[in-house]
Amino acid sequence: MSIVRPKKHLGQHFLKDLNIAKNIAEALTGHGDYQRVLEVGPGTGVLTQFLLSNDFELHLIEIDRDSVGFLNKNFPELTNRIVEGDFLKVNVAALEAHKFAIIGNFPYNISSQIFFKVLDQKQHIPEVVCMIQKEVADRLVSPPGSKAYGILSVLLQAYYDIEYLFTVEPGVFNPPPKVKSAVIRLKRNLTESIDCDERLFRRIVKQAFQMRRKTLRNALKPINLPEQTRTLPIMDSRAEQLSVNEFVNLTNEISRWQKKE
């Protein structure tokens, strides 16, 4: 077996602990009735080997040519299902055309971008199981009112129920990352669409958290708030105090007055 040398710029930290790999693979529940699973960043396949035995049709996407060569050699049964490419650029809907779950030990440098892509494709993605930095995992599961609550917590919690599964220490990777990791599971909830202009919702959430210490009245100034919304009591709150629903209501309130202007 040829060995792939980990490349820092690709966020490569190869998991060495087979038990952990198995536990991650087994965290897929099948929620949402999908037949296919897409593994993002399989590297040298430590997780892949435990995904072969389940009933799903497994696809892989990996950006690193050396890893793809290694995978093709070691998983001949997957040859036509290994895409060499950038998950952030590939059109996953076209690639899969069905509902599919995503699993992976994500490259930590792009984990937020991966979640934004998941949000864009949420109608196709009923379940995600992934390993990310613990700090990011803590943010994604944190409820309103806490310091860790942020943009992705709101945007993802609007559409997914998120569970923190377990913490993973740096020592089980080659090379060890500087931070702790965690495995989380996201299950698409029953919300078909949140009841508001979703683009405006995203803009408001992002803008509100950009200046999270300020009241919404000040933080949202760049959005050109309609005059009538400035006096709303909620404008005295700060972003981290608002639940998903309150952001939805706020969005509706703002679009209502924008239409009238």
Ligand code: SAH
């Ligand atoms: N799953 C493996 C590797 C995890 S490291 C393991 O657990 O050991 C993250 C992996 O994601 C690396 O193999 C890296 O090459 C790959 N990767 C990085 N950026 C990517 C991208 N944009 N699209 C797809 N794969 C990517």
